Amino acid sequence: MVSQTPDVVAATGQANMLDRLYDSVLNIYRNHTFRVIIQAIITVWAVVTFTFFLVRLMPGNPIDVLIEQILVQEGISYQEAYDRVAASFDFDPDATALDQYFDWFGDVLRLDLGTSITSPGTRVVDEIARYLPWTLFAVGSGLLISFVLGIVLGMTMAYYRNSPLDHILSLFASFMTGVPNYIWGLLIIIILGIQLNWFNVGALRGTYDVNTTPGFNLPFIVSVLEHALLPIITYVVSTLGGWMLNMKSSTMSVLNDDYVNVAEARGLKDSRIITAYVGRNASLPLFTQLTISIGFVLGSGVVIEEIFVYWGLGHYLFASITTRDYTSMQGVFVILVITVVFANLIADLTYGFLDPRVRVSGQK
Amino acid sequence: MSQPMNDDVVLRVDDLSIVYQTKRGNVQATTNISFDLKRGQAMALIGESGSGKTTVSLSLIRKLPKNALITQGQVLYQRDGNVRDVLKLSKRELREFRWKDCAMVFQGSQNAFNPVLKIRTQFEDTARAHGWTDKNAVRERALELLRLVRLDPERVYEAYPHELSGGMKQRTLLALGVLLNPQVVILDEPTTALDILTQRAIIDVLNEMQQRLNFSIIFISHDLSLAAEMADVVATVYAGEIVEIGPVNDMFYDPQHPYTHGLLTSVPKLDHEQDFVSSIAGAPPNLISPPSGCKFHPRCPYATDKCSEDDPTLTGEKPDHLAACWNKDALLEAREEIARKELAQ
Ligand SMILES: Nc1ncnc2c1ncn2[C@@H]1O[C@H](COP(=O)(O)OP(=O)(O)O)[C@@H](O)[C@H]1O
Ligand SMILES: [Mg+2]
Numbered sequence: 001m002v003s004q005t006p007d008v009v010a011a012t013g014q015a016n017m018l019d020r021l022y023d024s025v026l027n028i029y030r031n032h033t034f035r036v037i038i039q040a041i042i043t044v045w046a047v048v049t050f051t052f053f054l055v056r057l058m059p060g061n062p063i064d065v066l067i068e069q070i071l072v073q074e075g076i077s078y079q080e081a082y083d084r085v086a087a088s089f090d091f092d093p094d095a096t097a098l099d100q101y102f103d104w105f106g107d108v109l110r111l112d113l114g115t116s117i118t119s120p121g122t123r124v125v126d127e128i129a130r131y132l133p134w135t136l137f138a139v140g141s142g143l144l145i146s147f148v149l150g151i152v153l154g155m156t157m158a159y160y161r162n163s164p165l166d167h168i169l170s171l172f173a174s175f176m177t178g179v180p181n182y183i184w185g186l187l188i189i190i191i192l193g194i195q196l197n198w199f200n201v202g203a204l205r206g207t208y209d210v211n212t213t214p215g216f217n218l219p220f221i222v223s224v225l226e227h228a229l230l231p232i233i234t235y236v237v238s239t240l241g242g243w244m245l246n247m248k249s250s251t252m253s254v255l256n257d258d259y260v261n262v263a264e265a266r267g268l269k270d271s272r273i274i275t276a277y278v279g280r281n282a283s284l285p286l287f288t289q290l291t292i293s294i295g296f297v298l299g300s301g302v303v304i305e306e307i308f309v310y311w312g313l314g315h316y317l318f319a320s321i322t323t324r325d326y327t328s329m330q331g332v333f334v335i336l337v338i339t340v341v342f343a344n345l346i347a348d349l350t351y352g353f354l355d356p357r358v359r360v361s362g363q364k
Numbered sequence: 365m366s367q368p369m370n371d372d373v374v375l376r377v378d379d380l381s382i383v384y385q386t387k388r389g390n391v392q393a394t395t396n397i398s399f400d401l402k403r404g405q406a407m408a409l410i411g412e413s414g415s416g417k418t419t420v421s422l423s424l425i426r427k428l429p430k431n432a433l434i435t436q437g438q439v440l441y442q443r444d445g446n447v448r449d450v451l452k453l454s455k456r457e458l459r460e461f462r463w464k465d466c467a468m469v470f471q472g473s474q475n476a477f478n479p480v481l482k483i484r485t486q487f488e489d490t491a492r493a494h495g496w497t498d499k500n501a502v503r504e505r506a507l508e509l510l511r512l513v514r515l516d517p518e519r520v521y522e523a524y525p526h527e528l529s530g531g532m533k534q535r536t537l538l539a540l541g542v543l544l545n546p547q548v549v550i551l552d553e554p555t556t557a558l559d560i561l562t563q564r565a566i567i568d569v570l571n572e573m574q575q576r577l578n579f580s581i582i583f584i585s586h587d588l589s590l591a592a593e594m595a596d597v598v599a600t601v602y603a604g605e606i607v608e609i610g611p612v613n614d615m616f617y618d619p620q621h622p623y624t625h626g627l628l629t630s631v632p633k634l635d636h637e638q639d640f641v642s643s644i645a646g647a648p649p650n651l652i653s654p655p656s657g658c659k660f661h662p663r664c665p666y667a668t669d670k671c672s673e674d675d676p677t678l679t680g681e682k683p684d685h686l687a688a689c690w691n692k693d694a695l696l697e698a699r700e701e702i703a704r705k706e707l708a709q
Contacts (some may be wrong), residue, residue, distance in 0.1 A: 258475040265427055265470070266540075267462035268493045276489070277478050284480075356480060356524040 031348060040345045052104065055326055056097050062117045062324040088120060104330065113331040118323045124331035127316060132335060134207045135305070135312035138228045139297050142235025147290060149236070151283055155242065155274070158251035158282075169244065176241030181300045184238045185307040190229055198228065203307040209215020226241040231310050235297055242293075243286065251282040251341050284355055291347040295340040369442055372566065374547045375401040375424070375466075380437030382419055382428065389652040393419040395604045397437075401548065401557055406574065406581040407641055408595035408612075410588060414648050416604035417584045418471055421550050423465050424582070427457055443547060450533050464494050467541035469534075471552035471584070471684055476537050477525035483536060484521050487543060502543075510541035512576065513569045531562035535569055542577055550625065552584045567593055585649065592616060600601060600624045603649050603659040610685030620687035621697050622664050658690065666694040 023343070028034055040273055040277070065087050068083045095103075109133035113124040153173075157166045193201035208214070254260060255278060263277045302314035313332055320328035351360045369376055382394040386481035389673050401407055409417045422428045424439055439450040443465060453461055470476070477486055484503070491502040503521070510517035513535040520528065520536055528536060534554065551581045555563035567590060574581060587589045591598060591613055599609040602625055608621035619625040626644035639687075649655050655662050661671035670690050678686035687697070 177438045216691040258470065259478045261427070261470065262473060262537075263478065263489075264474040265425060265462055265468050266490045266493065267459045267464060268489055269459070272489060272493065276481065280480050281478070353479070 001354065002354075004310065013175060026115075036345060036348050040341045043341050044334075047337045048108070049101070051107075052101055052330055053097060055333075056100075058321075058324065060324050061251070062326060065322075065324050066118065099327070104327070108319050111356065112221065114327040116325055116328050118325045118328075124328050127328065128313065128331055128335050131311065131316040132339075134228075134310070134312060135298070136339070137224075138231045138312060139235060139294075139301050139311065140242065140303075142232040143239065143290070143297055144291060145232070146236040146240040147243055147252050150240050151247050151279070151286065153240075154244045154247020155279060155282065157248040157252050158255060159274075161248075161252065166248075172249075173241035173244040176237055178182075179238070181234060181238035182303045182307065183347045185231075185234045185304050188234055188237070189307065192230070192233075193212055201230070201308070206311045229309050231301075231304050234304050234308075235301075238300070239293060239297060242289075246286055246289065247282060250285050254278050254282040254313070257281070281355075287351060287354060291344045294343045298336055298340060369400075369440065369447060371442075371445075372403045373400045374403050375582075376438070376440040376442075377420070377424070378438040378440065380420070380423065380439065381417075381435045382423055383433050383435055384419075385433055386430045386652075391651045392605050392654060393432075393651060397604075397606055399599060399606065400611060401580050401582065403547070403580060404574070404578045405597060405598065406583055406592035406595045407597045408585060408600055409599050410585055411593050411601035412648050413586065414651075415601045416651075417601055418552055419604075419703055420601070421468070421552050421582060421584055424450065424548075424550060425462055425468055426453070427462075429466070440631060441547070442455070460494065463490060463541075463546065464544045465546055466548040466550065467544070467546045468550045469537055469541060469554045472557065473537075474530065474533075474557055475525070477533065479525055480526075482521075483523055483525065483528075487521070488541060490540060490543055496544075505543065506539065509542060510536065512573055513539045514565070515539075522523065531558055531565065534558065534562075534566055538566070538573065542573060545577070546579060548580045548582065550582045550584075553586070554583075555585075555587075563590065569660065570594065576610060586650070603654055604651060605659065605671060605688070607660065607689070609689040610680070610682075610687075611680065613650045614682070614685045618685075620685065620692050620695065621660075621689050621701075622666055622691075623660050624687070625699065658688070666691045666698070671677065 063082070066085045067081045068076070071078065074081075104114065110324065113128070116122040116124060116127070153169060157169050160166050160200070189201055193199045204227050207224065207227050208220060209227075212220040212223050214220055244333065260273065261279055263273050302310065302317055304310070305312045305314035308317045313335070317329065317332040319325075320332065373413060377397055377399050380394055380397045381392075384391040384393055391488075400406070409420065411417055419428070419432070423432075423434060428434070434451060437451075439462075440447050441450060448461075450456075450458070450461065481489075484506075487506045488499055488502055491497070491610060494643065496502060496701040501685045506521055507517040510520050515532060515535055520532065525533060531538065538554075554570075555566050558566065566682070571594070573579075583591060583593065583594045587596075595612050598612050600615075601607070602623050608615065608619065608624045610620075614630065615624060617706070619628055623644070630644065644663055649659055649662065655671040657674055658664070658667070658676055661667040664671065668691060674690070675691050676688040678688045680686040
């Protein structure tokens with residue numbers, strides 16, 4: 001037998017250590033929770049960076065926009081207007097986009113979204129904190145209502161498939177998904193606001209009636225609901241059809257599953273079979289789609305809020321785009337992306353509670 | 365059957381006929397089937413695929429597909445002296461009857477358990493649906509039954525279905541099947557999807573359970589050797605009819621119907637349903653327009669003119685061993701001939 005030289009021993013020792021390090025890194029990566037979080041962080045960074053440069057590729061910049069305004073309003077020379085605007089802005093138009101990016105990104109890492117370019121001194125974070133809750137409220141309740149309604153109606157369609165009820169609901173659902181959400185917004189204004197005159201759309205600007213005092217009191221709550229109602233209806237109507245059709249097909253396939261048949265043979269009550277056996281299993285795929293839907297609806301919120309003059313984040317974003325207020329726009333994008341990714345993250349990490357099969361494979 | 369039901373009869377199927385209504389016509393899946401099942405007895409229904417075994421079993425708990433129509437007959441269960449026709453139960457009575465009086469393991473049911481609920485919840489659901497709400501008592505009984513089917517009771521009770529293997533799930537289902545002390549347990553090809561060793565284990569467990577709990581069994585199979593190990597009584601089903609019925613030994617050593625004889629002389633090839641009848645020439649008949657007379661006559665080596673004209677009824681020298689055949693003598697001669705040849709070799 002040949003004895004190993006110290007060199008070889010050291011080398012194998014090192015290799016073993018590397019192997020073990022590699023293994024443990026791999027193990028951490030294999031951990032579902034960890035991986036999902038890392039993916040979320042990378043997604044946020046990529047989208048935020050992308051939008052940063054996208055925003056700067058838009059024609060025009062905040063200075064030009066304001067100079068234009070001043071020129072029109074005050075009739076002074078271009079140079080005068082430029083000097084005045086440049087002095088009052090927290091923005092150096094001559095810095096390269098890359099420099100601006102590193103500057104801004106450093107601030108973001110310190111949780112500082114900067115101040116508005118067009119109204120210096122206004123912190124973007126404060127503005128977002130003012131607008132975001134309204135958007136979350138409207139979009140959140142819209143999605144929730146349409147999700148629950150969609151599940152109930154979809155199951156009904158599956159249970160009464162090929163009946164007149166099913167045919168009517170199917171037609172209704174296809175129509176609702178076929179029409180884009182902004183068209184729904186306009187249709188709702190025209191039908192509910194103008195034709196039927198149920199709502200005074202003009203009076204429903206903003207998110208609540210300024211004559212009420214914000215707080216836990218009935219007039220305020222009623223006015224909040226009044227203002228949010230039309231956007232919420234729009235979110236519901238534009239997403240409901242999808243849930244209904246998905247739930248119908250999902251329920252129909254679950255109804256053919258062995259365990260439903262066996263549950264009937266076990267003499268379980270219909271109510272128990274419909275909820276815990278059919279409904280629970282049939283809605284599983286819809287929860288995955290719910291996470292995707294959150295992003296879509298938040299995105300469509302920009303237009304819907306503008307149509308209804310609902311002062312949420314979308315309205316704020318729209319105003320920032322008009323004045324090319326880069327920092328505000330970026331701030332909104334950062335928050336939107338984080339909201340979507342965070343919602344996905346929560347959905348992903350909690351899905352295991354709904355489906356035990358994922359719980360185990362996720363941990364392996 | 366007009367005789368009164370003896371006390372020891374738990375299930376009587378009386379002149380039952382079922383058709384499936386399809387676009388191409390009515391499929392006569394079950395024709396004039398009658399039999400008695402006694403307390404603690406195991407009856408095997410055997411026959412080729414498509415002979416109507418599943419249809420009969422589903423009708424016993426009224427779980428037939430929507431296009432099925434029961435054209436005549438009765439399905440009588442007797443418990444504590446009360447006789448009830450399952451076909452006449454109200455919706456609510458039927459729900460209460462299911463599983464409590466008659467439990468069923470469906471054919472090809474690999475996923476009998478709801479994947480998102482623990483086994484425990486599914487036992488509790490079953491108990492609660494029949495008015496048994498004491499969870500501790502359910503648990504105690506369930507653990508006892510899981511032990512009886514040779515599973516690790518505590519672990520299985522708290523497990524989700526996907527954490528169990530196919531054989532374990534099937535045994536768990538057997539335990540769930542007897543949770544409410546049913547009088548009759550129907551098993552439709554309960555081992556077909558399982559490997560040979562698991563099949564053995566299931567059969568052993570079933571025999572042991574039946575001895576302990578004394579329920580009656582209807583065991584459906586295309587595998588004669590499996591049926592022989594389970595059954596006291598065997599019935600051969602051909603084209604929706606019982607063509608022969610008798611005690612298991614009589615059926616094996618003294619078959620009276622050419623179809624039973626054909627099944628016995630064919631060599632089973634493990635678990636391939638199609639292959640085991642290879643020694644009977646031809647294919648099962650079309651049940652939309654079945655052959656005249658004896659439905660087996662086109663495939664029967666002993667068929668005469670009479671067979672294509674008149675449908676034979678179940679008759680026999682012994683009262684408990686009946687066969688529907690005009691030419692029992694011809695079959696007997698043929699069997700003696702075969703026996704002589706085997707001796708000569
Ligand atoms: N839902 C149905 N509709 C029409 N025909 C059916 C239906 N189910 C079974 N059949 C037919 O009824 C006959 C008996 O089937 P089945 O009871 O499943 O036999 P087995 O269990 O012996 O294989 C077969 O010819 C089959 O094709
Ligand atoms: Mg079958």
